[in-house]
Amino acid sequence: MTAALSVDRLEVVFDRFRALKGVSLEVESGESFGLVGESGSGKSTLLRAIAGLAPAASGTIAVNGKQLGARRDKAFYREVQMVFQDPYGSLHPRQTVDRLLQEPLAIHGFADGEKRIQRALDEVGLGTGFRFRYSHQLSGGQRQRVAIARALILEPSILLLDEPTSALDASVQAEVLNLLEEIRRRRKLTFLMVSHDLAIITHMCERLMVMQNGEAVEHLTAGDLVERRVTKDYTRNLLRASEGFVRTA
Amino acid sequence: MSTLLEVDDLRVTFPTRTGLIEAVRGVSFSLGRERLGIVGESGSGKSQTGRAIMGVTPPQAEVTAKTLAFDGIDLLAASPRERRALRGKRIAMILQDPKYSLDPVMSIGRQIVETLRTHEKVSKAEARDRALAMLEAVQIRDPARVFDLHPHEVSGGMGQRAMIAMMLIAGPEMMIADEPTSALDVTVQLDVLGILDRLVSERGMGLIFISHDLRLVSSFCDRVIVMYAGKVVEQLKASELGRAQHPYTRGLLNCMPKIGADRHPLPVLDRKPEWAA
Numbered sequence A: 001m002t003a004a005l006s007v008d009r010l011e012v013v014f015d016r017f018r019a020l021k022g023v024s025l026e027v028e029s030g031e032s033f034g035l036v037g038e039s040g041s042g043k044s045t046l047l048r049a050i051a052g053l054a055p056a057a058s059g060t061i062a063v064n065g066k067q068l069g070a071r072r073d074k075a076f077y078r079e080v081q082m083v084f085q086d087p088y089g090s091l092h093p094r095q096t097v098d099r100l101l102q103e104p105l106a107i108h109g110f111a112d113g114e115k116r117i118q119r120a121l122d123e124v125g126l127g128t129g130f131r132f133r134y135s136h137q138l139s140g141g142q143r144q145r146v147a148i149a150r151a152l153i154l155e156p157s158i159l160l161l162d163e164p165t166s167a168l169d170a171s172v173q174a175e176v177l178n179l180l181e182e183i184r185r186r187r188k189l190t191f192l193m194v195s196h197d198l199a200i201i202t203h204m205c206e207r208l209m210v211m212q213n214g215e216a217v218e219h220l221t222a223g224d225l226v227e228r229r230v231t232k233d234y235t236r237n238l239l240r241a242s243e244g245f246v247r248t249a
Numbered sequence B: 001m002s003t004l005l006e007v008d009d010l011r012v013t014f015p016t017r018t019g020l021i022e023a024v025r026g027v028s029f030s031l032g033r034e035r036l037g038i039v040g041e042s043g044s045g046k047s048q049t050g051r052a053i054m055g056v057t058p059p060q061a062e063v064t065a066k067t068l069a070f071d072g073i074d075l076l077a078a079s080p081r082e083r084r085a086l087r088g089k090r091i092a093m094i095l096q097d098p099k100y101s102l103d104p105v106m107s108i109g110r111q112i113v114e115t116l117r118t119h120e121k122v123s124k125a126e127a128r129d130r131a132l133a134m135l136e137a138v139q140i141r142d143p144a145r146v147f148d149l150h151p152h153e154v155s156g157g158m159g160q161r162a163m164i165a166m167m168l169i170a171g172p173e174m175m176i177a178d179e180p181t182s183a184l185d186v187t188v189q190l191d192v193l194g195i196l197d198r199l200v201s202e203r204g205m206g207l208i209f210i211s212h213d214l215r216l217v218s219s220f221c222d223r224v225i226v227m228y229a230g231k232v233v234e235q236l237k238a239s240e241l242g243r244a245q246h247p248y249t250r251g252l253l254n255c256m257p258k259i260g261a262d263r264h265p266l267p268v269l270d271r272k273p274e275w276a277a
Helices: A043-051 A074-079 A097-107 A113-123 A140-152 A170-187 A198-204 A222-226 A233-241 B046-054 B080-086 B108-119 B124-137 B143-147 B156-168 B186-203 B214-220 B238-243 B247-254
Strands: A005-014 A017-027 A032-037 A058-063 A080-083 A158-162 A190-195 A207-212 A215-221 B005-016 B019-031 B035-039 B062-064 B067-070 B091-094 B174-178 B206-211 B223-228 B231-237
Touching: A005 A043, A017 A043, A017 A058, A017 A215, A032 A043, A032 A198, A043 A080, A043 A158, A043 A190, A074 A080, A080 A140, A097 A113, A097 A140, A113 A140, A140 A170, A170 A198, A170 B247, A190 A198, A198 A222, A207 A222, A207 A233, A215 A222, A215 A233, A233 B186, B005 B046, B019 B046, B019 B231, B035 B046, B035 B214, B046 B067, B046 B091, B046 B174, B046 B206, B091 B156, B108 B124, B108 B143, B108 B156, B124 B143, B124 B156, B156 B186, B186 B214, B206 B214, B214 B223, B214 B238, B214 B247, B223 B238, B223 B247, B231 B238, B231 B247
Parallel strands: A032 A190, A032 A207, A080 A158, A158 A190, B035 B206, B035 B223, B091 B174, B174 B206
Antiparallel strands: A005 A017, A005 A058, A207 A215, B005 B019, B005 B062, B005 B067, B223 B231
């Protein structure tokens, strides 16, 4: 079976700064894969490079066995969609939800837009009452649902999630995480999810990669983390940090 | 335990086009020389509570209270001049993001010296020495270099340490920290909290720690106040958080994913209108 997504020795260079130093990874179809690390570790850059938003200096990226060129074609974006971190910044402030959702449909020439928009809104639990609102009339959680609806409307098979809940309250975060899990189960999607929160990644993903300074530090399964089977100090530090503050006497 | 701050029935009201919005609706608590956490979601009024105590509420808003007293001084009756003397000198505040709350066109050292010289008559040379000592106290490795840097030249963790140094240099008795680590990486978060914890306990300060992160607050503070829709729904010892009574507190604790807890789907908050009543 070919992997849904395979990245081989990918390098990304900004000016002379090497943001990614030869990172490789394989995500099976239907799998949920997590990327963890501090800011500057290159986890978001990796996601952006896959989406074609950051230039790859060398290395290859393949989706469903098909190698990608420097420019992504339309077919790529039907397969791969991205949800960004900041729901306040990723929705057009002067477009209604309806207009926002029509954009990808128009680009890809879908005729049954009406039906798709209704279905996408239902699927993310918003209902058609939100269809003609502007993003500033929505809460953070509702905006992120719109962003997810926009990603789903083309029925992609792979979803790239860049810290999809870090701008949200804990209670809203739970709702959005549940929504993402349910959609993945129902549509058999492949997830590649970035987060700095190990607890979220172990909750959402079966396998994960820990990154530091543009390099892969460690490949783990969620089970390894639960049982603390980590070999690198860096990962151990992240684990300790996720448990909250411990007062040293 | 001596009481440092006494808050009784604090209300903050904002006039809007559609009528009055009560952001804080009757909050009461008292603070000694301890670490008190205020937790709540966005819009719960936790930050506005901190701002009202500090006296930096926007001018169009109205602040009322039966009592709002710091060390016996009635804060609502105090003149702007008296409050200015308190701010920075005896009450200090740390804000969320050093990127926005430090002056971008002033070197870090000058900002710290400015705070000190506003409140104390010290020579320039002595102010510089004390600023350098303070930068060292917040575990900045090369204080002399950082002193001359501008905020955009340092990392988030370093900026936040500089802000702590700036706030502590005048030796305040009470500190309000409004989401001091939310903009930082998890690992840096713990370093900054460790520094804050050590300095607060060494100096015997009272600390109000405002955060949305219930788990972090409960591991850091002695006592926790949980706010919902402008009101205090529960007040309890941090060590007894596991025995919280209010469904909102329990919901907040429950909805976080935990490593090792296999819960699919995550429990979500079922908000009841009577919580806000």
